[in-house]
Amino acid sequence: MKRILKAVLPVGFKANGISCGLKKSGKPDLALIYSKLPAVACAKFTTNSIIAAPLVVSKMHLKSAKRFQAVLINSGNANCFTGKEGIKDAKASAGYVAEKLKIAKNSVLVNSTGIIGKRLDIAKIKKGIPALVSGLSVAGAHKAELAIMTTDTFVKEISLSLNLGAKPVHICAIAKGAGMIAPDMATMLCFIMTDAVISKKVLDKALTAAVDASFNCISVDGCMSTNDTVLVLANGAAGNKSISGGTELQGFSKALGTVCLELAKMVVLDAEGATKFIQIDVAQAKNFLQAKKAALSIANSALFKTAVYGRNPNFGRIAAAVGASGIEIKEEQLKIKLGSLKGKFVHLQVSLSSGKAKCRVFTSDLSPEYIKINAAYN
């Protein structure tokens, strides 16, 4: 398994990113991913009850079609809390792409990130699509990445290859998210492309496991976005024997897990205003859920996060956060080991003395800069 922190598209994929004018800054804001071969697709979306219009439309398409060829993503506007007009706009944008690429409308998936509650300027998107499509290239993934970023301070790309049987299989992913799993600006989006031959059912299982151990184990401020999406497209161009089990599935799942985990860690590393990258390991739990509850309660504690920012080894706040998590725990069962707070990387180990399960969560500290960024953003 070889990996590089660049976006190198698997066989059969093209991508592009342009500026269509949604961002006042003039930075790239419209991205397209295209697969010549119709691909199976699986996605994990936010569990927020208020979900953005493009997610509603993508969910419809994921139900009505079996294969997919394009993903259109805009930044600068989340197209969320925009009512029926928002749905209409999301559908229209998929329509423009389908028309230009001469593919079925429901084979186009759509996504957005940016401010909530403002209507999308669909005319700008329509106007941008011809250039977006004509500029599609096998080297275009980095351009697509640039066009999905918002407050991100660095690009989040990874590519990886492995052999399944004698066939080389490639996975490439781009992501955005400045730390928070949060509404309206720091939405987390991740698009994964692979040329592996794999059924939707098997792919979905592998994706669920990969996301549970990565994007579902990071938290910056406990806020949940209305637009969060992890989407994978598998177009089968590698020609491997369809992955269904055994060492092939193990290898592919491990690779997919690595892709998700590395990107999730980059999201936390890029957390808004953060000065620390915190790894929380909760061990000796009764089960995974108990470990995760305890770990996320610490990760979401404003007091713990400010203590780490202040290099203040405050064990009491960790104990209180575990106690507040809703798990059953007695004081004498709780063991806490906090590493040095001096460097960028902080390691916290917590034992619950209740069993053998464990969970690892990544988070950041909470700094005055976070407030500065989020007080001003609009």
Place this chain on the structure above:
Amino acid sequence: MKRILKAVLPVGFKANGISCGLKKSGKPDLALIYSKLPAVACAKFTTNSIIAAPLVVSKMHLKSAKRFQAVLINSGNANCFTGKEGIKDAKASAGYVAEKLKIAKNSVLVNSTGIIGKRLDIAKIKKGIPALVSGLSVAGAHKAELAIMTTDTFVKEISLSLNLGAKPVHICAIAKGAGMIAPDMATMLCFIMTDAVISKKVLDKALTAAVDASFNCISVDGCMSTNDTVLVLANGAAGNKSISGGTELQGFSKALGTVCLELAKMVVLDAEGATKFIQIDVAQAKNFLQAKKAALSIANSALFKTAVYGRNPNFGRIAAAVGASGIEIKEEQLKIKLGSLKGKFVHLQVSLSSGKAKCRVFTSDLSPEYIKINAAYN
């Protein structure tokens, strides 16, 4: 019903507060409330699994005794996460008070607030108790209030009288808490004294209702303290007919509700680093729990709170917080009305278009000052 924002003890109560040396600053840190007449007592404690030693001891006493005469409270150390020694220290401190006042040990309740995880300096408390007891006076409630404060910037006192039948009944309460319902420094403590004649059962019901609509409806940072306590002592000195129902119970409950609500609002007003006092009214909910979930999810959203700090009327963050609360809600049902963000007082009204229930919650904004205070505290 007359009320003043000063602590005037009901008939039969005395109080005092002194400095025994727990606080490095030399400020008052040891308080005592005493009732000559044995009083019935009810308490609401934190639901954190990790609870402080004095709460463990007070819970034992509340089970083993029927009447209570004293409450000892120290600030400067929470006596939490201190193991068996912590329990021993809490018991010992109750013992010293009992001995000096010549009352039963289990008629003494104890409480602490301050840093978590450090052993209490019980020798200092022991040494302070003779002066604490000899200084007890009917005018001593303000001194007790001063001795329970930690990062509070103003005192939180209220006194109120009402007539039940022909008898005047008094309620007086002192509280501490600098905004957060939070571990290790901003614990919320409230001690309520009344001379009303009332059974434990009826008092407990009235207290539950009062706390549910006040202290359980405030949030500053979503952190839950290991020491939070609301305690009421009723010594019966007023000689009214025992409150059991009808207009008497209504009147008393209303008064108790007012006492708790006013103090809860003071806690939010004194929130660490806060520049805003935010009232969130969620209406047209299916039931109270739904309204409360939505309201607290907004109140605990770091993004909403930073937006208010930045005077940024960001509706998207409010919608996202409601959607993330776990309640079932459709976008078209959600109506948001946010008042001016210019002044100290901010009013947010949210309608869920789902029923007739409602909930009011108070919170503060999140400022860089909050982080400064909590990064440095130890």
